[in-house]
Amino acid sequence: MKYLLxxxxxxxxxxxxxxxxNFFIPRLIPGDPVSSLINKYQGQISTEAIQSLYVLFGLDKNAGMWSQYVDYWQQIFRGDLGISFNFFPTPVSEILAQSLPWTIALVGVTTIVSFALGTGLGVIAGWRRGSWMDGLLPVTTFISSIPYFWLGLLAITVLAGADSFFPSSGGYEPGLVPSWDGEFIGSAIRHSLLPAFTILISSVSGWILSMRNMMVTVASEDYITVAHAKGLPERRVMVSYAARNALLPNVSGFALSLGFIVGGTLLVEIVFSYPGIGYNLFQAVGAKDYPLMQGVFLVITLSVLVANLLADIAYLLLDPRTRKEG
Structure with a gap:
C-alpha cells in the first residue's frame, strides 16, 4: 500500500x-497567440471585441499571471479547455469529445489485439525455441522496425484505389451522418481497416520479440527446473510459471501503449486523414490553434500518466515482491 501511495x-x-x-505554452510563444485569430478575421473584428477575445482565451494582460493561473485550474476542473481558434467558436472540449472515440476505437482495439496476439505467439516461440517459429524472427524484426506511417503509405499504394474495397482516407463515406445505424457503422469499419492493419502489423512484431526473449530468459531459471522435476504438465509450467513472470515487462509496455493510444499514431491518422485526435493536432499546428494544441497535449499527458499508474497496479498484482517492498 505504501508503494502504491x-x-x-x-x-x-x-x-x-x-x-x-500547458498553462505557460501560449504565454511563452513569441508574439501574441490571439493575434492569429484576429488576422484570420481581419476587418471583421472591432477594436472593442479584441479585448473581449483576450479575456475569453484567458490572456487578459490586465489580470496578473497568478490570477490567470488560478482561472486556468478552475476551467480544467469544469472541463473547460477553452475555445478553438480554427473552429471558432467551438469549445476545445467539444472537438476532443468528437475525435477521441475515433482514436480510441481504432488504436485501442488494434493495441489490445496486437498485444494479445503478439504475447501469445511470443510465449510459444520462446518456450519452443529452435522450432520453425524462430525462423520467422528476422521477418518480425524487420517489420517492427518499419514506422506505422510508412506501412500506411505502402498500404494505400498497393491496396487502395478507385475501384478498391479499401478507402484511402476519411473515417466514413462523405454525406453520411455519424449515427448507430448499420450503413454508417459499416462505412466506419471499412474506412478503419487499412489504418488498423498497418498498426497491427507493425506493433504485433514487437510484442512477439520482447515476449520471446523474456521467455527464453525465464525458462533457464531454477523454479522452472523445479516445476519440471515435480512432474507438472508442460502447459501449466509454460503458462503459470514461465509466462506469468515473463509477462511483467510486457505489462508495463502495454500500459504505456494504452497511454499513447490517444496520440501515438499521429502520423497514421495524418496519412489516412482519419478523424481522430492526432489529426486534430495536425490541423491545430497548421492553423496555429493554441487552445486546441493545449487541449490535445493535456489529454495525451494525462492518458500516459493514468496508463503508468495502471501498470504499477498490475505489477502489484502480478509480482509479490513489489507488495513486500511496499
Whole structure:
C-alpha cells in the first residue's frame, strides 16, 4: 500500500507539472497567440471585441499571471479547455469529445489485439525455441522496425484505389451522418481497416520479440527446473510459471501503449486523414490553434500518466515482491 501511495503522489505531482507547463505554452510563444485569430478575421473584428477575445482565451494582460493561473485550474476542473481558434467558436472540449472515440476505437482495439496476439505467439516461440517459429524472427524484426506511417503509405499504394474495397482516407463515406445505424457503422469499419492493419502489423512484431526473449530468459531459471522435476504438465509450467513472470515487462509496455493510444499514431491518422485526435493536432499546428494544441497535449499527458499508474497496479498484482517492498 505504501508503494502504491508513493506512486499516486508521484503521478499527481507530474500531472500538476504538466498542467502548469500547458498553462505557460501560449504565454511563452513569441508574439501574441490571439493575434492569429484576429488576422484570420481581419476587418471583421472591432477594436472593442479584441479585448473581449483576450479575456475569453484567458490572456487578459490586465489580470496578473497568478490570477490567470488560478482561472486556468478552475476551467480544467469544469472541463473547460477553452475555445478553438480554427473552429471558432467551438469549445476545445467539444472537438476532443468528437475525435477521441475515433482514436480510441481504432488504436485501442488494434493495441489490445496486437498485444494479445503478439504475447501469445511470443510465449510459444520462446518456450519452443529452435522450432520453425524462430525462423520467422528476422521477418518480425524487420517489420517492427518499419514506422506505422510508412506501412500506411505502402498500404494505400498497393491496396487502395478507385475501384478498391479499401478507402484511402476519411473515417466514413462523405454525406453520411455519424449515427448507430448499420450503413454508417459499416462505412466506419471499412474506412478503419487499412489504418488498423498497418498498426497491427507493425506493433504485433514487437510484442512477439520482447515476449520471446523474456521467455527464453525465464525458462533457464531454477523454479522452472523445479516445476519440471515435480512432474507438472508442460502447459501449466509454460503458462503459470514461465509466462506469468515473463509477462511483467510486457505489462508495463502495454500500459504505456494504452497511454499513447490517444496520440501515438499521429502520423497514421495524418496519412489516412482519419478523424481522430492526432489529426486534430495536425490541423491545430497548421492553423496555429493554441487552445486546441493545449487541449490535445493535456489529454495525451494525462492518458500516459493514468496508463503508468495502471501498470504499477498490475505489477502489484502480478509480482509479490513489489507488495513486500511496499
Amino acid at each position: 508513493q506512486r499516486i503522489a508521484f503521478y499527481l505531482f507530474t500531472a500538476w507539472a504538466a498542467i502548469t507547463i
